[in-house]
Amino acid sequence: MTFRAATFRAAAVQMCSGVDPARNAETMARLVRKAASEGASYIQTPEMTGAIQRDRAGLRSVLRDEANDLIVREAARLAGELGVYLHVGSTPIDLQDGKVANRGFLFGPDGAKICDYDKIHMFDVDLDNGESWRESAVYRPGATARMVDLPFGKLGFSICYDVRFPELFRQQAVAGAEVMSVPAAFTRQTGEAHWEVLLRARAIENGLFVVAAAQAGQHEDGRETFGHSMIVDPWGRVLAQAGPTGEAVLIAEIDVAAVHGARVRIPNLKNARDFVLDEVIPAGKGGVAA
Numbered sequence: 001m002t003f004r005a006a007t008f009r010a011a012a013v014q015m016c017s018g019v020d021p022a023r024n025a026e027t028m029a030r031l032v033r034k035a036a037s038e039g040a041s042y043i044q045t046p047e048m049t050g051a052i053q054r055d056r057a058g059l060r061s062v063l064r065d066e067a068n069d070l071i072v073r074e075a076a077r078l079a080g081e082l083g084v085y086l087h088v089g090s091t092p093i094d095l096q097d098g099k100v101a102n103r104g105f106l107f108g109p110d111g112a113k114i115c116d117y118d119k120i121h122m123f124d125v126d127l128d129n130g131e132s133w134r135e136s137a138v139y140r141p142g143a144t145a146r147m148v149d150l151p152f153g154k155l156g157f158s159i160c161y162d163v164r165f166p167e168l169f170r171q172q173a174v175a176g177a178e179v180m181s182v183p184a185a186f187t188r189q190t191g192e193a194h195w196e197v198l199l200r201a202r203a204i205e206n207g208l209f210v211v212a213a214a215q216a217g218q219h220e221d222g223r224e225t226f227g228h229s230m231i232v233d234p235w236g237r238v239l240a241q242a243g244p245t246g247e248a249v250l251i252a253e254i255d256v257a258a259v260h261g262a263r264v265r266i267p268n269l270k271n272a273r274d275f276v277l278d279e280v281i282p283a284g285k286g287g288v289a290a
Contacts, residue, residue: 006256008152010179011040012213012240014229014248017052018220021062021091024050025074027247028088035249036082041152042254043086044213045075046229047102047119047160047185050091054221056138063094066116072105080111085150089183089213090119090159092139099140104159104183106148117157118142121165127189135161145172153178153256156208160184163198166205173206174269178259182212188244191226196238204236207262207269209254217245234262 013031017024028045035043050071053059066072071091079086086107093101102119120142122135145168147156156177162168163182172180180202186195195214203210209232216227229242231252242248263269 006152008042008254008256009038009040010209010211010231010252010254011035011038011043012211012229012231012242012250013043013045014214014216014227014242014246014250015046015049016217016219016225016245016247017046017048017050017215019051019053019058019062021050021070025070028071029074029078031247031249032078032084032086033082035251036084038249038251040251041084042150042155042211043084044181044183044211045087045089046213046215047090047183048092048215049088052185052215052219052221052223052225054223058221059092059100059138060094063092063100065094065096066103069093075105076107076111076113079107079109083109085109085114087155087181087183089181095140097140100138101142102135102139102159104157104181106155115146115148117146117159118144119159119162120145120168121161123161127187147172147175147177152254153259156180158182160186163202164194166202169202169206170269173208177206177208178256179209179211179254180206182210183214184212185215186226188224188226191228195226195228196230199230199232200236200238203232203234205268207234207266208259209233209256213250214242216242216248234259 088105090104104117106114156172214229215225227244231240239252240250
């Protein structure tokens with residue numbers, strides 16, 4: 001596995017997206033410009049940058065396919081204008097088959113799209129505060145993990161609920177990922193319980209940086225997101241963290257050599273072994289004693 005000694009500035013942009021993609025695009029542009037002015041060469045926005053809209057009819061009224069999506073067009077233009085790698089954490093994209101993609105995009109400094117990623121794991125849960133979510137009723141899950149080799153390091157992709165599936169992170173780490181992205185719109189309840197510990201765990205167990213731009217606060221559609229955008233280093237240290245509400249631009253220096261250092265100190269990727277799970281049923285429970 002090749003590690004490169006490169007340092008770059010990463011930015012996590014915290015937003016409180018509403019139901020209008022045009023207003024969200026204006027907010028994105030303002031915050032991305034701020035991040036670029038502070039020297040960030042990689043800038044990440046949250047999950048659902050383009051629209052936080054719980055009402056299905058309302059969401060469908062603003063959906064566009066990728067070629068005509070306002071956020072996609074504006075992000076490509078901004079990346080080219082500012083000469084940065086701009087990662088739209090995700091935005092809803094009309095697949096024109098009755099389903100929607102929760103799709104992230106990475107644009108290069110020339111404004112061209114480098115790749116996209118569709119969220120794999122759907123947030124289908126019933127929370128004990130009465131909230132119920134069925135992402136699979138609207139969104140079509142992705143089936144392909146994605147990692148891209150950039151001049152400053154290898155970047156892996158995830159979106160929000162994906163963070164609860166460590167195998168997605170492990171496979172990318174084994175393949176050489178040095179930075180993992182976790183753009184999110186965590187609910188307040190699940191964020192209070194697990195947001196920070198999940199991000200730090202994924203960084204520690206894989207020896208890589210985690211950049212997590214989040215939605216934050218009370219949204220127009222009535223939902224409340226946790227905020228606390230974070231950037232975490234391979235040793236699990238929080239390099240930057242935003243508050244629970246409001247816009248923010250987090251900046252952190254990413255020294256990719258620290259990935260190599262962490263993986264040398266704790267070489268768990270190298271030490272992993274295949275194993276077989278053997279379930280033993282005691283004789284008293286219907287089994288046969290060995």
